[in-house]
């Protein structure tokens with residue numbers, strides 16, 4: 001398992017939190033996502049054999065929250 005912290009300054013409320021968590025959480029191989037609109041942090045735990053970090057970033061970006 002890999003653990004990564006992304007930052008997305010676009011998150012501002014609970015809706016953003018849910019959108020990010022649902023987008024990343026829908027990917028096979030992502031075991032947990034915790035988004036915090038206040039700190040702008042997105043903590044993701046994933047299986048690097050099943051899903052790439054790029055795919056996770058892409059899913060989050062497609063939900064409207066580009067993340068670094």
Ligand SMILES: [Cu+2]
Pocket residue numbers: 011012013014015016017
């Ligand atoms: Cu929001």
